[in-house]
Structures are given as structure tokens and as C-alpha cells.
Amino acid sequence: MSSNAPRSIDDYLEQLRAALEGEDPALIQDALYDAEEYLRAEVAAHPDKSEPDVLELIASTYGAPDEVAAAYRDTEVKVKAALRTPARAAADHESGARRFFGVFLDPRAYLSLFYMLLTLATGIAYFTFVVTGLSLSAGLAILIIGVPFFLAFVGIARVISLGEGRLLEAITGERMPRRPVHPGPRTSWWSRIGAMLTDTRTWTTLLYFLIMLPLGIIYFVSAIVGLSIGGRLAIAPLVLIGRHAGWLGEHLSLFDITVGSHYWSVPSAGSVLGSLLLCALGIVILTLLMHAARGIARAHVRLAKALLVEPGA
Amino acid sequence: MDDSQARKFQKDLNAGLVALVLLAVLAASSEDLYGYEIAKRLQKASAADALFKEGTIYPVLRALSAAGLLTSRVVPSYAGPPRRYYRITDEGRDLLKEWRRIWRHTRDFVNRFTEGTPP
Numbered sequence: 001m002s003s004n005a006p007r008s009i010d011d012y013l014e015q016l017r018a019a020l021e022g023e024d025p026a027l028i029q030d031a032l033y034d035a036e037e038y039l040r041a042e043v044a045a046h047p048d049k050s051e052p053d054v055l056e057l058i059a060s061t062y063g064a065p066d067e068v069a070a071a072y073r074d075t076e077v078k079v080k081a082a083l084r085t086p087a088r089a090a091a092d093h094e095s096g097a098r099r100f101f102g103v104f105l106d107p108r109a110y111l112s113l114f115y116m117l118l119t120l121a122t123g124i125a126y127f128t129f130v131v132t133g134l135s136l137s138a139g140l141a142i143l144i145i146g147v148p149f150f151l152a153f154v155g156i157a158r159v160i161s162l163g164e165g166r167l168l169e170a171i172t173g174e175r176m177p178r179r180p181v182h183p184g185p186r187t188s189w190w191s192r193i194g195a196m197l198t199d200t201r202t203w204t205t206l207l208y209f210l211i212m213l214p215l216g217i218i219y220f221v222s223a224i225v226g227l228s229i230g231g232r233l234a235i236a237p238l239v240l241i242g243r244h245a246g247w248l249g250e251h252l253s254l255f256d257i258t259v260g261s262h263y264w265s266v267p268s269a270g271s272v273l274g275s276l277l278l279c280a281l282g283i284v285i286l287t288l289l290m291h292a293a294r295g296i297a298r299a300h301v302r303l304a305k306a307l308l309v310e311p312g313a
Numbered sequence: 314m315d316d317s318q319a320r321k322f323q324k325d326l327n328a329g330l331v332a333l334v335l336l337a338v339l340a341a342s343s344e345d346l347y348g349y350e351i352a353k354r355l356q357k358a359s360a361a362d363a364l365f366k367e368g369t370i371y372p373v374l375r376a377l378s379a380a381g382l383l384t385s386r387v388v389p390s391y392a393g394p395p396r397r398y399y400r401i402t403d404e405g406r407d408l409l410k411e412w413r414r415i416w417r418h419t420r421d422f423v424n425r426f427t428e429g430t431p432p
Contacts, residue, residue, distance in 0.1 A: 030372075030375070031371075031372075033394060034348060034368075034371035034372075035368065035371075036394055037347075037348060037349060037390075037394050037396060038348060038349050038352065038367065038368070038371075040394070041349040042349070061352070061356060061366070061367050062352070062366060062367045062368040063366030063367065063368035063369065067366055067368065067369075068366070068368035068369070071366070071368055071369035071372055072372050074372075075369075075372035075373055075375075075376055076372065178375060179394075179397075180395075
């Protein structure tokens, strides 16, 4: 134990990281952040002592790296158990149909669908932010203002990536970081900019923001197409009733589509059986959309974790 | 007696106590506190016989905050990473009142057997 006691803050953080090996990268990021806050404050509070002396003291107050790692592991398990929605456990032994339509009772499916619609807006915003930031950084690089500008740009990108992570955790329940990446000890601007440039996470974060635009367009279009086609078909019987009751004009047909000179129509929508079949088809399409939304959100959070969290942790 | 058994017993006891102590510290404080400050207050009060390592309070603070018992805000710091200041919520105060009652009850009950003769 005492033979490999940490001698410096970086040493301690390295040992803590090793002790948390295999844990969720988001958890590791949070634990390192907390430890760093404490250790730097403790070192600053004892200006008369050397760093190794303070770290010796810390082992008995804050705890040795493996003790701290164990505390995070325990608390994480407890908090996860307390926050988990109990509905998921029952889903495994339900009949196929109940499982298929059960998606309508899952709040995550609605949130995922909402996220798909939202990504168009966030995708445009992220893309604009990165393109503007990178090109201005490159343009200003020849001036002295280029360095602080780039630092601020990457700093803001990290804050945004934290926000995106929180949003994704709220939607999918996947653990994402609750603390930002710590920039490390205060050193000169040049060495900080060098560290930022060599940190793979800086680049994967910017890459994530860039691909959010095409992804956002795909998600948004899929959600809108699914919602409008499914929705249109699902209300077929209502349209039929409306038409017979005279609420809707004879010329108003929800089932004729004209694209240029091409013209499609669903003639059977005028019959009761036809409209009921269309309604069933519409409901199936909507249900599939909900499943797809949930799946997409799950796949997306994995991508986000790989690009926003993993490389540095 | 094996030292690890004593440690395990202390750890089992601490499971809920850390949260209780943290809520009490924050309820007694007139200002918002951040992790390091809370740790130092605990250290000052406990002299050499702290019940738990200060490293264990951060994850508990975060769990309490996620449960809505604490609110927090981030303030930049010169010494290191930005600090997260915590403040107890009304919900937290209500829960603390309840927990205090449970704690007194537990303490009295246990003491009755371990300190004196059972009635």
C-alpha cells in the first residue's frame, strides 16, 4: 500500500483512474473531476508543505485511490437502482403483441421521438458553431487574438458536449458525464493550446458536432415521414365518417397524393373495410416508428459516448 | 480481531449515515458550500476519528442532488476546476427532519442494548 502511495496529484489521479478501470467512462470522468477539485484545494491550503507531504495527508483524509474508487462504485450502484424505472424488468416475459404495442407506454420512446425532431435544430446549431469556430480560429491564428479565441471555442464546445450528454441521459437513461472534462493545471496558453490540439477528444467532439447535421436531417425526416404517413392512415375511419356526415368536403381527400404529374390515390379508403385496414396499417406504422425511435436513440447515445466521452477517459 | 471485519462493519453502518450527515451540515450552514469545504467542516468536527473518508462524500452529494434534495451551482475557481456549490432544498429539509427522527429512534434503541441492560 504505502510502497506505491501517490507522490503527486497527477500520480493520484492516475492511480484512481487505474482503480476504476472497467467502470463506465462517464463515472470515471466524474470521479477524477471530484478528486482533482479536492486535491488542488488541499495543496493550495497548505502552501508551506510540499506536494508529496500533502498527498500523504490526503490518503488519511480523502482516502487512498482504491478506497475512493470503491465509494464511487457503491454509490453508483445504489443510485442506479433507485432511479431505474421498474417497468423494464416486466417486459421480458410478456407476449409478442403486448411487447410490440407496449412501446406506447414507454416514456423513453416519446422522448426519443422528440429527440429525433430536435436534432435538426441542434444539428444545424452545432454544425454552424463548429464551422464558424474553426474557420475563425484558422483565420485569426496569425493574430495574437487567435489563441484565446481557439481556447474559448474548444471550451464552449466542451460545455455544449456536456449539455448534449445530459440531454441524451435524460432521454435514454445511459450514464453520461455530470462534470466537464477538467482542463488540467493552469499552465501557459501555449502549452494548453498544445494539449487541446493533441487531445483526441477535442477532435472527436468537433466531429460529433459536424455529423450531427446530416444525422439530424435523417432523424427529422424519418420522424416526420413516419408520423405523417402513419397519422394519415390511422385517422382513415374518422375521415370516412367526417365525409359522410358532411363535415369534410367531397373534394377534400386525405388519401390522394400528387407529385408533379404523378398521381396516386387509395380508392378503397372510401369503404368501411378499406378505411379500417388503412387505420390498422397506420397504427402499425406508428408503432414501428416508436420502436425505431427508441432504437435510434440507443444507437445514437452509443455514438455520442464513443465520440464525446471515451477517448479521454 | 480482524481489522477488515471492523472496517466492513463501519462501512455497512455508514451506508445511510453519510447522506444524513451531509444533509445536516448543509442545513446548518447559512451559505452554500462546495465539496472541499464540507469535507473540511467534517474534519474539524471529528478531529482524528472521522467515520468516513472525505472522498466518499462527493458521489453521495451528487446522488442527493440528483434526488432533488440539494440544488447546486458552479462557480469558477482559481485553485483548480470550477467548484460546485450545494444548498439544501425544502424537500431536503423535510426529509432531514424525518431522518433525524429515525436516527434518534435507532440510536436510543441500539443504546438500550449495547450500553445498558435491556429492560
